[in-house]
Amino acid sequence: MSSFVVDKDGIKRYAVTVNVNGSDYTKVIKANTLLVNLLRDDLDLTGTKRGCELGDCGCCTVMLDGNPVNACLVLAIDCDGREITTIEGIQDGEDLDIVQEKFIEHAGFQCGFCTPGMIVSSRALLNENPSPTEYEVREAIAGNLCRCTGYVNIVAAVLDAAENL
Amino acid sequence: MYLPDFEYYAPDSIAEACQLLSQFGAKAKVLAGGTDMVVKMKNELLAPEVVVSVKNLEQLKKIEYVAGKGVCVGALCTHNDLVKSDVLKERYPSVANAARQMANNQVRNRGTVGGNISNAVPSADLPPIFIALNATAKLVGTKGERTVAMEDLFTGPGKTVMAQDELIAEVFIPDQKMTGSNYIKFGLRKSGALAVVGVAVAVQVENGVIKDARVALGAVAATPVRAKKTEEFLKGKNATDDVLAEAGVIASGECKPISDIRASAEYRTDLVRIFTKRALRKAVDEGHV
Ligand SMILES: Cc1cc2nc3c(=O)[nH]c(=O)nc-3n(C[C@H](O)[C@H](O)[C@H](O)COP(=O)(O)OP(=O)(O)OC[C@H]3O[C@@H](n4cnc5c(N)ncnc54)[C@H](O)[C@@H]3O)c2cc1C
Ligand code: FES
Numbered sequence: 102m103s104s105f106v107v108d109k110d111g112i113k114r115y116a117v118t119v120n121v122n123g124s125d126y127t128k129v130i131k132a133n134t135l136l137v138n139l140l141r142d143d144l145d146l147t148g149t150k151r152g153c154e155l156g157d158c159g160c161c162t163v164m165l166d167g168n169p170v171n172a173c174l175v176l177a178i179d180c181d182g183r184e185i186t187t188i189e190g191i192q193d194g195e196d197l198d199i200v201q202e203k204f205i206e207h208a209g210f211q212c213g214f215c216t217p218g219m220i221v222s223s224r225a226l227l228n229e230n231p232s233p234t235e236y237e238v239r240e241a242i243a244g245n246l247c248r249c250t251g252y253v254n255i256v257a258a259v260l261d262a263a264e265n266l
Numbered sequence: 267m268y269l270p271d272f273e274y275y276a277p278d279s280i281a282e283a284c285q286l287l288s289q290f291g292a293k294a295k296v297l298a299g300g301t302d303m304v305v306k307m308k309n310e311l312l313a314p315e316v317v318v319s320v321k322n323l324e325q326l327k328k329i330e331y332v333a334g335k336g337v338c339v340g341a342l343c344t345h346n347d348l349v350k351s352d353v354l355k356e357r358y359p360s361v362a363n364a365a366r367q368m369a370n371n372q373v374r375n376r377g378t379v380g381g382n383i384s385n386a387v388p389s390a391d392l393p394p395i396f397i398a399l400n401a402t403a404k405l406v407g408t409k410g411e412r413t414v415a416m417e418d419l420f421t422g423p424g425k426t427v428m429a430q431d432e433l434i435a436e437v438f439i440p441d442q443k444m445t446g447s448n449y450i451k452f453g454l455r456k457s458g459a460l461a462v463v464g465v466a467v468a469v470q471v472e473n474g475v476i477k478d479a480r481v482a483l484g485a486v487a488a489t490p491v492r493a494k495k496t497e498e499f500l501k502g503k504n505a506t507d508d509v510l511a512e513a514g515v516i517a518s519g520e521c522k523p524i525s526d527i528r529a530s531a532e533y534r535t536d537l538v539r540i541f542t543k544r545a546l547r548k549a550v551d552e553g554h555v
């Protein structure tokens with residue numbers, strides 16, 4: 102188990118190490134810290150959004166060891182020693198990822214609030230299944246709610262990205 | 267949203283986990299995927315003083331076939347572990363399919379079999395298909411382990427026979443005489459919706475005659491329930507459309523649904539009629555368990 106210190110307030114704080122987008126970060130956090138809050142508040146990775154915070158909307162989607170999960174439902178301490186990929190880790194250096202490029206090309210967003218989660222879910226799908234059917238794309242992003250686009254352009258973007266991987 | 271403070275433990279063994287649950291009693295809660303518990307904590311429906319994370323219990327994350335006996339599903343398998351399992355795809359595609367209809371992809375990557383069962387929500391998707399396949403749950407506590415039939419595990423909404431210090435360790439699906447099984451979930455959307463009605467069936471068909479049948483209904487009573495009159499009716503009958511339709515009528519008489527925000531009792535009752543018929547038809551026709 103992770104090492105901890107008991108603070109003045111009597112609450113234990115744990116040293117937790119997570120690998121985020123390829124770099125290790127060690128932070129001293131309370132056990133009740135949610136992964137989304139660790140990413141946003143402690144690591145300044147604000148690409149991951151807080152929406153419903155109840156597992157319904159997918160705005161907070163990140164990859165945990167490659168699998169998309171809702172960062173609003175995961176304890177950061179449960180991620181000790183594991184790998185996380187956020188929207189900031191999807192692009193390749195200065196270059197946008199093909200999924201990001203195709204979202205722009207197909208106008209796969211309007212307000213953009215769902216977009217980070219949408220792209221993380223889509224990228225995770227393509228990593229596992231490089232030639233998905235439309236059904237598989239829709240299934241993969243069913244946990245990412247978009248209130249603007251109506252999904253048509255998003256699905257087109259992901260399918261087009263798959264063809265150009 | 268932030269969670270209230272709690273003491274956190276991540277034991278390395280089942281024995282240690284049970285010991286912690288026994289030591290802290292009602293103050294302690296097991297945390298598996300958290301897809302239910304974290305939501306409840308945010309909604310202030312639950313505020314455990316001690317959280318026992320089972321993330322390190324690697325031995326409960328496997329799905330294996332035990333030759334000549336059946337399939338053992340570790341309680342910490344996620345729903346997507348079920349969806350992707352070759353063992354289940356080969357032997358019990360109905361279980362993999364039930365898992366695939368749950369929640370959304372992100373929740374399926376975290377939510378676990380043990381959490382789905384322990385929750386004892388009447389609309390949970392896995393219990394009906396496990397009951398139809400005559401599965402058992404292995405419970406481990408400080409006093410040892412015991413095996414409970416899935417159909418005897420639930421005592422009411424949110425209630426099970428499990429003691430405070432007990433964990434679900436695994437679900438065991440025994441080898442079957444059944445020739446087909448199926449689970450149909452009806453939700454208000456294709457994804458991320460709880461079951462308004464869930465119907466699971468398993469049938470043993472030989473030369474067009476139903477030798478044996480098990481029917482389990484979800485979301486239409488205080489617990490998942492078996493439709494025993496329907497099962498009795500089916501035994502010895504030819505698997506014709508008329509017979510399966512009549513089985514649906516009998517099943518709709520066996521459920522005791524409530525009206526709630528998702529559907530009225532009348533609507534649920536009629537859905538049971540239709541989905542029992544359809545689930546039976548599929549289980550008969552597809553001919554794999
Ligand atoms: C957006 C969303 C959609 C959902 N859709 C569905 C759906 O379609 N169908 C459905 O059935 N459910 C659904 N759920 C509910 C939930 O995801 C599942 O029930 C899931 O299986 C719970 O598992 P968990 O590991 O996350 O449980 P947790 O939240 O970790 O735990 C749930 C409860 O079980 C106890 N527990 C967990 N594991 C064990 C164990 N091994 N032994 C003893 N006690 C244990 C915990 O103490 C807690 O009381 C949904 C949830 C969300 C947020
Ligand atoms: S913010 Fe996590 S699912 Fe909505």
Ligand code: FES
Binds near residue numbers: 209211214216249250
């Ligand atoms: S672009 Fe606005 S929510 Fe999807």
